[in-house]
Amino acid sequence: MLARMPHGTSILPEFDHEMANTRRVLERIPNGKFGWKPHARSWPMGGLASHVANLPTWVGLTLGAAELDIAPPGEKPRKARELTTDRELLETFDANVRDARAAIETASDEEFAKPWTLKAGGRPIFTMEKRAVLRSAVMNHLIHHRAQLCVYLRLNDLPVPALYGPSADETTF
Numbered sequence: 001m002l003a004r005m006p007h008g009t010s011i012l013p014e015f016d017h018e019m020a021n022t023r024r025v026l027e028r029i030p031n032g033k034f035g036w037k038p039h040a041r042s043w044p045m046g047g048l049a050s051h052v053a054n055l056p057t058w059v060g061l062t063l064g065a066a067e068l069d070i071a072p073p074g075e076k077p078r079k080a081r082e083l084t085t086d087r088e089l090l091e092t093f094d095a096n097v098r099d100a101r102a103a104i105e106t107a108s109d110e111e112f113a114k115p116w117t118l119k120a121g122g123r124p125i126f127t128m129e130k131r132a133v134l135r136s137a138v139m140n141h142l143i144h145h146r147a148q149l150c151v152y153l154r155l156n157d158l159p160v161p162a163l164y165g166p167s168a169d170e171t172t173f
Contacts, residue, residue: 007112007131008104015104018139019056019097022146024161026053026093028153031086038155045152046089047082048145053093054080055142059100062116062133063107069119104134 026049034046043051057080061068071077083089112131117124128136153160159169166172 007109008107011131011134012101012104015101015139018143019101021161021163022052022142023090023093023097024163025146025149025153026089027086028158028161029086029089029149030158033152033156033158034084036152036156038152043148045149045156046084048149048152049089050080050083050092052142052145052149053083053089054096055138055145056093056096056100058138058141059134060103062130062138063103063111065116066114067117067119069122071120073122 029045029049034044034049036045037043068078083092107130112129112134114130115127116130116133117127118133118137119125126137150160150163160167162170162172
Protein backbone atom coordinates (compact mmCIF):
# COMPACT_ATOMS: atom_id res chain seq x y z
CA MET A 1 0.00 0.00 0.00
CA LEU A 2 1.26 3.47 -0.88
CA ALA A 3 1.56 6.06 1.85
CA ARG A 4 -0.68 9.09 1.46
CA MET A 5 1.13 12.26 0.50
CA PRO A 6 0.76 15.19 2.94
CA HIS A 7 -1.69 17.79 1.66
CA GLY A 8 0.90 20.57 1.57
CA THR A 9 3.23 18.44 -0.53
CA SER A 10 0.44 17.48 -2.91
CA ILE A 11 -0.73 21.06 -3.55
CA LEU A 12 2.72 22.65 -4.02
CA PRO A 13 3.20 21.66 -7.69
CA GLU A 14 -0.15 23.24 -8.60
CA PHE A 15 0.62 26.30 -6.46
CA ASP A 16 4.06 26.72 -8.06
CA HIS A 17 2.61 26.36 -11.57
CA GLU A 18 -0.17 28.89 -10.97
CA MET A 19 2.16 31.39 -9.30
CA ALA A 20 4.65 31.13 -12.21
CA ASN A 21 1.80 31.75 -14.67
CA THR A 22 0.58 34.66 -12.58
CA ARG A 23 4.03 36.22 -12.53
CA ARG A 24 4.15 36.00 -16.33
CA VAL A 25 0.96 38.05 -16.50
CA LEU A 26 2.10 40.58 -13.88
CA GLU A 27 5.39 41.07 -15.75
CA ARG A 28 3.39 42.57 -18.62
CA ILE A 29 1.63 45.29 -16.63
CA PRO A 30 3.33 48.53 -17.73
CA ASN A 31 3.78 51.50 -15.40
CA GLY A 32 1.92 53.81 -17.75
CA LYS A 33 -1.27 51.72 -17.63
CA PHE A 34 -1.88 51.40 -13.87
CA GLY A 35 -4.80 53.84 -14.05
CA TRP A 36 -6.42 52.33 -17.17
CA LYS A 37 -9.95 50.93 -16.79
CA PRO A 38 -12.05 49.12 -19.42
CA HIS A 39 -15.26 50.52 -17.92
CA ALA A 40 -16.26 53.10 -15.32
CA ARG A 41 -17.27 50.35 -12.86
CA SER A 42 -14.12 48.28 -13.46
CA TRP A 43 -11.04 48.16 -11.31
CA PRO A 44 -8.07 50.14 -12.66
CA MET A 45 -5.34 47.90 -14.05
CA GLY A 46 -2.96 48.79 -11.21
CA GLY A 47 -5.57 48.09 -8.55
CA LEU A 48 -6.47 44.73 -10.07
CA ALA A 49 -2.80 43.82 -10.48
CA SER A 50 -2.15 44.85 -6.85
CA HIS A 51 -4.99 42.60 -5.72
CA VAL A 52 -3.49 39.68 -7.67
CA ALA A 53 -0.02 40.38 -6.25
CA ASN A 54 -1.43 40.45 -2.70
CA LEU A 55 -3.74 37.41 -2.92
CA PRO A 56 -0.97 34.95 -1.93
CA THR A 57 -1.00 36.57 1.53
CA TRP A 58 -4.34 34.82 2.06
CA VAL A 59 -2.45 31.51 2.36
CA GLY A 60 -0.88 32.66 5.62
CA LEU A 61 -4.10 34.33 6.76
CA THR A 62 -5.90 31.03 6.20
CA LEU A 63 -3.35 28.61 7.62
CA GLY A 64 -2.42 30.88 10.53
CA ALA A 65 -5.86 31.49 12.03
CA ALA A 66 -9.36 30.08 12.33
CA GLU A 67 -11.09 33.08 10.77
CA LEU A 68 -10.66 36.42 9.09
CA ASP A 69 -13.02 39.37 9.34
CA ILE A 70 -12.43 41.61 6.34
CA ALA A 71 -14.49 44.42 7.91
CA PRO A 72 -14.30 44.01 11.69
CA PRO A 73 -17.12 45.84 13.52
CA GLY A 74 -15.99 49.30 14.56
CA GLU A 75 -12.84 49.19 12.40
CA LYS A 76 -11.92 50.15 8.88
CA PRO A 77 -12.26 47.28 6.37
CA ARG A 78 -9.05 45.40 5.61
CA LYS A 79 -7.46 46.63 2.44
CA ALA A 80 -4.14 45.66 0.94
CA ARG A 81 -1.82 48.45 -0.07
CA GLU A 82 -2.20 49.41 -3.72
CA LEU A 83 1.11 49.08 -5.56
CA THR A 84 2.19 51.88 -7.86
CA THR A 85 4.99 50.58 -10.10
CA ASP A 86 5.72 47.46 -12.12
CA ARG A 87 8.81 46.82 -10.01
CA GLU A 88 6.89 47.12 -6.73
CA LEU A 89 4.20 44.83 -8.14
CA LEU A 90 6.68 42.04 -8.94
CA GLU A 91 8.74 42.43 -5.77
CA THR A 92 5.60 42.30 -3.62
CA PHE A 93 4.20 39.31 -5.52
CA ASP A 94 7.51 37.41 -5.24
CA ALA A 95 7.75 38.05 -1.49
CA ASN A 96 4.11 37.07 -0.95
CA VAL A 97 4.56 33.85 -2.95
CA ARG A 98 7.69 32.94 -0.93
CA ASP A 99 5.80 33.44 2.33
CA ALA A 100 2.74 31.55 1.07
CA ARG A 101 4.84 28.63 -0.14
CA ALA A 102 6.62 28.42 3.22
CA ALA A 103 3.24 28.40 5.01
CA ILE A 104 2.02 25.55 2.79
CA GLU A 105 5.25 23.58 3.29
CA THR A 106 5.10 23.82 7.07
CA ALA A 107 1.37 23.30 7.67
CA SER A 108 0.32 19.89 8.92
CA ASP A 109 -2.47 17.81 7.45
CA GLU A 110 -4.36 18.48 10.67
CA GLU A 111 -4.09 22.22 10.05
CA PHE A 112 -5.35 21.87 6.46
CA ALA A 113 -8.38 19.92 7.77
CA LYS A 114 -9.45 22.58 10.30
CA PRO A 115 -12.39 24.85 9.52
CA TRP A 116 -11.79 28.45 8.52
CA THR A 117 -14.38 31.22 8.43
CA LEU A 118 -14.45 34.38 6.37
CA LYS A 119 -16.45 37.14 8.00
CA ALA A 120 -17.53 40.65 7.11
CA GLY A 121 -18.71 42.94 9.87
CA GLY A 122 -18.71 40.03 12.31
CA ARG A 123 -21.10 37.98 10.11
CA PRO A 124 -19.89 34.71 8.63
CA ILE A 125 -19.74 34.64 4.82
CA PHE A 126 -18.58 31.03 4.61
CA THR A 127 -16.82 28.30 6.55
CA MET A 128 -14.77 25.59 4.86
CA GLU A 129 -11.83 23.35 5.59
CA LYS A 130 -8.60 25.26 5.13
CA ARG A 131 -7.57 22.93 2.27
CA ALA A 132 -10.73 23.99 0.39
CA VAL A 133 -10.19 27.66 1.21
CA LEU A 134 -6.69 27.43 -0.26
CA ARG A 135 -8.06 26.11 -3.55
CA SER A 136 -11.23 28.18 -3.87
CA ALA A 137 -10.85 31.49 -2.04
CA VAL A 138 -7.12 31.79 -2.71
CA MET A 139 -5.96 30.00 -5.86
CA ASN A 140 -9.19 30.00 -7.90
CA HIS A 141 -9.83 33.59 -6.83
CA LEU A 142 -6.34 34.57 -7.98
CA ILE A 143 -6.79 32.71 -11.30
CA HIS A 144 -10.11 34.50 -11.87
CA HIS A 145 -8.51 37.94 -11.43
CA ARG A 146 -5.45 36.90 -13.44
CA ALA A 147 -7.82 36.13 -16.33
CA GLN A 148 -9.32 39.60 -15.97
CA LEU A 149 -5.82 41.03 -16.25
CA CYS A 150 -5.31 39.06 -19.46
CA VAL A 151 -8.39 40.78 -20.89
CA TYR A 152 -6.97 44.14 -19.79
CA LEU A 153 -3.72 43.26 -21.60
CA ARG A 154 -5.59 42.34 -24.78
CA LEU A 155 -7.67 45.53 -24.71
CA ASN A 156 -4.43 47.52 -24.47
CA ASP A 157 -2.80 45.59 -27.32
CA LEU A 158 -0.24 44.18 -24.89
CA PRO A 159 0.92 40.58 -25.40
CA VAL A 160 -1.01 37.94 -23.47
CA PRO A 161 1.22 35.10 -22.28
CA ALA A 162 0.54 31.47 -23.08
CA LEU A 163 -0.69 29.96 -19.80
CA TYR A 164 -2.45 26.63 -20.40
CA GLY A 165 -1.80 26.58 -24.10
CA PRO A 166 -0.75 29.00 -26.81
CA SER A 167 -2.17 32.51 -26.86
CA ALA A 168 -2.60 34.74 -29.91
CA ASP A 169 0.71 36.33 -28.90
CA GLU A 170 2.75 33.26 -27.90
CA THR A 171 2.52 30.03 -29.83
CA THR A 172 4.68 28.11 -27.40
CA PHE A 173 4.52 27.93 -23.64
